Amino acid sequence: MTVRSGSPAHDIAVIVNGTERRARVIPRLLLADVLREEWGLTGTHLGCEHGACGACTVLLDGEPTHSCLVFAVQADGGRVDTVEGLAGDGPGLHPLQEAFRTRHALQCGFCTPGILMTLVAYLRLHPAPSEPEIRETLSGNLCRCTGYQHIVQAALDAAATGRAAAASA
């Protein structure tokens, strides 16, 4: 994905999961492609490439964003968080990931990274969501395997875990 077809190149620098990454990219290179192909962060998946399935959702400056609809150059100077950074440096899982495992909230796992990033951002702002609110939040993420029921339960569990942790802190 280096320079081709006479396109001008741009040097970009992005803080990805807390670490600065650099690349020289053509203007139309998608954020998803630079993450996956240049930086090897293949946890972000492409399901539809037209902004409808949500599998490619990452956090761009904290906001859930379809990385298939954003050019890499638009992330220059910004911060991107992907599923690879969710659990931090430790060996364990993030509480939301843990809840997904306990509730069997994933099957093929392809949509899962986008759903995790969508929910992480939501739960940060809404620590005590109702089931309909969780379902509404998930309505931009397609999952073909689970029927969503276990995902909703996992999100509610993770919210409760988060509240308990906040109360004891």
Next chain:
Amino acid sequence: MKFVGDRHLRKEDPRLLTGRGRYVGDIALPGMLHAALLRSPHAHARIHRVDAARARAHPGVVDVVSFADLGTVARALPIVPPHAELRGRNFAPLAGDRARYVGEPVAAVVAESRYAAEDARELLEVEYEPLPSAQTLSPGAPAVHEDIPDNLAGRVILARGDVEAALRAAPRVATLRLRIGRGGGQPMETRGLVADWNAALDQLTVWASSQVPHQIRQFVAELLDLAPHQVRVIAPDVGGGFGAKLIVYPEDVLIPFLARRLAHPVRWLEDRLEHMLAATQEREQEHEVTVGFDDTGRLLALRDRFVHDTGAYTPRGLVVPLLTASMLTGPYRIAAVESSFESRYTHRVPVTPYRGAGQPQAVFVIERVLDLVARETGRDRARVRLANLVRAEDMPWDTGLPNYRGSGHVVLDSGDLPSVLRRALESARYDALAAENAAARTQERLVGVGVACYIELTGVGPFESARVRVDAAGRITAWSGVTTQGQGLETTLAQVAADELGVTPGDVTVVAGDTAGVEHGIGSFASRAAVVGGNAVALAARDVHAKARLLAAGALGCAEADLEQAGAAFADRRRPERRTTFAELARLAGAATAALGVEPGLESTRFFQPADMTYSSGAHVALVEMDPLSAAVRILGYWISHDSGRLINPLIVEGQLQGAVALGIGSALLEEITYDETGQILAGSYMDYLLPTATDVPTMVIDHLETRSPLNPLGLKGVGESGTLPVAAVLASAIEDAVGPQGGRVTRMPLGPARLLDLLPPPVVK
């Protein structure tokens, strides 16, 4: 400690949750090139010329290939399975002088990046001569294949008894005309391939997002004129299949061909538009069904004639319509039955099985018939079903119709269908719901309850394979011929192996979907993987355990009866300080002489060849409310009683049922692939082909029965597709109940917004 039956958490989850899964699009090899495919924009056209000069000149382009460049690979892929009545035609890796559906691959561009390949694709110049296309199932449509002028791919009649005489004798007779439209499996990961030719080894490695890697190996070897051992096919993490990855596609042969031709790794990833255009679809059929019954609602005779749209080719022969026809009577006792079909070619994407495979249509037809009979006789829908269901004491029940494989009749092996239905009714409080709905309707709310029963054919042969090995480090690995695309087989097969070996699932690594793991394998479809693959793993693990005990007794100088096992260690119970381990026994077996009395290696390869299919059963109840103005349907409640034999992992089974119901809701209310009169697809994106979201799918209440199958050692039945089968039927039943006698009748699926509006009762004039 036994693990079969345990709600064991999945072994695959930690990697998938942290972004460390390895899907085909995640595989990047040094020097890898990228392919983009040019697809026919016409449903039917003669292809006169492909001019690649401008595309070849584009920066970064390495190669452009059309049919003329394929050499000996320029021939049709094989068709499986054969059938005496099939006039089968299959696609080649690229279209030759004729394109037969919008989306058929015509040429491939290979370049240094996907961006460059897609740019150059725009520069290809193809001279097409568009021709009239077959877009209806009616006779007289233009021929899809010149040598089959009537477009008839096959005509089959299945019968039990004298249906005409039984219809004449029946006190009552009624007829329904029903139509079902097209949809697709739509896995969230599209199809994709990476192929790598190793010139030093004369070997091809292919990573494919597929449900059938062994079949891809067979077809690639055949078309590329390689021996099977020269082709290794790996299905890595696969992001869903649902049938869309069940057949061997043109690309599955084309991309390996390009890798060998260019001596470079080549990757091709389907985009979603390509998936909508070129991944196989299913369900389109037109039925005319006539039922004879008595005043009590007892079914006496059933005759169904249907036309099946098979699309432009028949890569899976007559499997889909045969399944519909052979499963027509479902769980009901009917003395005289005739079920016949004509499968017709159209200039559309080929039709092959997707989740349910012809059976959702059969369930829709028979359940519509049951609702009709209930209405005509003034009886309750659930009670009419109870009066006609096969009873527990009837098992095994021979339906009298040949099964789709032609290996005998559809014979229900076991189950208690009336109990399943009763439990679903109790779970849903069916009788109370009916009263509550009647009260709600007086306030002009359109609330209705539906009920539907089904059986599912599962555990299809011919066989599945397993190799279980303990290596010299004590690692236990189980290779299986099945694949896993979300069903959790890494966990369930480990549970099975762990029980046989006396260890934990954490001790067993399952490798599925690699032709290098087991020489022979079939794959994952037809709700077969856990049933057939699970029993194969059990047999192989049982062998390994027996061998380990024999070796341990020899090593410890005791009788096998005196052995005690604790995990990977064996001890002589009389002298517990003397012990040995799986690792030591594997080293012993690795150097086995004739005197040791065993063949070398602490391992076993076994096959499970089921004598017959095993049938799961179930009943669903749904509560819906329709908006009296917009006709939008909301599912207020959903109850499932299901019997899929002994459960390996109830947590995973519940996930399979929930996902299958969600897919069924999509194909009943939201999803439809439609074409215009020239064969252009009218639903090419997720903006107009609507998959169910979290707000469309209700919370489901699930109840399990476990009637063990007598047909396999573990007593298993399949479940993966079951949940999908009755959804259209149960929603049709509920919606009809909601609109009441003044409303319309459901005779079509799916029910998009416009069709729902037509069902609304006339407004009450005040």
